Amino acid sequence: MGFSEATSRLSVSSGSVLAAATSLAASAIFLRTIATDLVPDALRSHISTRLQNLFNRFSSKLTVVIEESDGLTSNQMFEAATIFLGTKVSPATRRIKVVKPEKDDELIITVDRHQEILDYHEGVKLEWVLKSAAVKVTGKGDSGAAKTEHRYFELSFCKKHKDTVLKVYLPYILNRSKEIKEQMRSVRLHTVDYSGTDYWSSVALNHPATFDTMAMPEEVKKEIVEDLDRFISRRDYYRRVGKAWKRGYLLYGPPGTGKSSLVAAMANYLKFDVYDLDLREVQCNSDLRRLLIGSANRSILVIEDIDCNVGLQNRESDNQVPEDDKITLSGLLNFIDGLWSSCGDERIIVFTTNHKDRLDPALLRPGRMDIHIHMSYCTFTGFTTLASNYLKIDQHHDLYPKIEQLLLNVEATPAEIAGELMKTDDPDTALGNLIIYLQNKTNFLRLMWSMGLISRIVPKPFINATISEISNAIWFEWKPSICTIVGLYYIST
Secondary structure, three states: OHHHHHHHHHHHHHHHHHHHHHHHHHHHHHHHHHHHHOOOOHHHHHHHHHHHHHHHHHHOOOEEEOEEEEEOOHHHHHHHHHHHHOOOOOOOOOEEEEEEEOOOOOOOEOOOOOOEEEEEEOOOEEEEEEEEEOOOOOOOOOOOHHOEEEEEEEEEEEEEHHHHHHHHHHHHHHHHHHHHHHOOOOEEEEEEEOOOOOOEEEOOOOOHHHHOOOOOOOHHHHHHHHHHHHHHHHHHHHHOOOOOOEEEEEEEHHHHHHHHHHHHHHHHHHOOEEEEOOOHHHHHHHHHHHHHHHHOOOOEEEEHHHHHHHHOOOOOOOOOOOOHHHHOOOHHHHHHHOOOOOOOOOOOEEEOOOOHHHHHHHHHHHOOOOOEOOOOOOOOOHHHHHHHHHHHOOOOOOOOHHHHHHHHOOOOOOOHHHHHOOOOHHHHHHHOOOHHHHHHHHHHHHHHOOOHHHHHOOOOOHOOOOHHHHEEEEOOOOOOHHHHHHHHHHHHO
């Protein structure tokens, strides 16, 4: 048999194989089309599952599924795997996800959908892939559009290494992810976002406030720091006495006294994330519980202006509406002090208010608000801190005695003082302008006193009070006639 004859036979054989393969593929497509059109979805899914189970019996591989959430709570294993696999990107990786938040300094690299990642641990080959499936979520109102995607990791390996993976490898990932988070850690500010998996979205919190820059009495700052240190060091204590590992703070006082800055200082000191919960954005008690569960451990939950949530003022109101269809005081109390409050560790809950007297007494008791901190008007000590921050004055200034005397006679918030100090970089000019500002406030109060306007709204025990006491008594009780005098006075000055 010559070379040409062998070549001819090989060509015919190859052509026959190709024709057979083409015919087989066409038949498969035809059968699939018939199956899709004629076989019900439920039956087709059942057959597919049974075939998959049959093939799995002969497979040496085991697959572990790690879902993004576990019922109401986020899956810590999924989060840990996401962080860990971001460090396993190799030249063979074809798809990665890169995020650069506006206020973050570094890029965040994670695995993209359907990208396979290989890892080796103690000689075991491990294959990771991130998968996703579309889901439809229904619920009440706007909060029903919670999420439209279900994500999960599939981790595949040889069956004989099951114990090594479950008892060694996965715990290693949990610990390693914590180390990576600490290295990359930046304090983040979370706000309510119903489109997210856990109802929260976040940005980096680059607030510069520290306890050193707070315009507060030193003894108060020291007490807060000592209380925070004691709280984070008492994990075993809280477990021993059977209490949830949490701490409640109430910050109360006039606007502009630094309540929000104190929260930022606490977060920067502890390196805790801040969850800003605006109750006006929460529709019902069930959403409140989901938000609590979605917040992480080692965090500060802030509910600002709690007195402005009128629905919480009266426990007897609107009893016609089911409790899970609205936010109620009992729902809030269970949120901060009931069974649901134990769904997490090392949490601090901070309430702020301008009017402590308007709060329901049930909110104020220990266990809910353990520490009550009065954010007062600016004292002379607080002023010197602000002068150091804004004007870099670290020593005594000739104008300090005058300012100290004025601060004894009129209330001014740290925000007011800071606003005056920011107007110029020259210390002498800034302090001079501040003196004029404080004198104008003092003269205004004396003007109202002389015209008999103050005595109309100040109780008799205050008739012979000092200017400081009078100011404190009426500062938030302006009447229309007084507002007219305010306008005329400032126009004249």
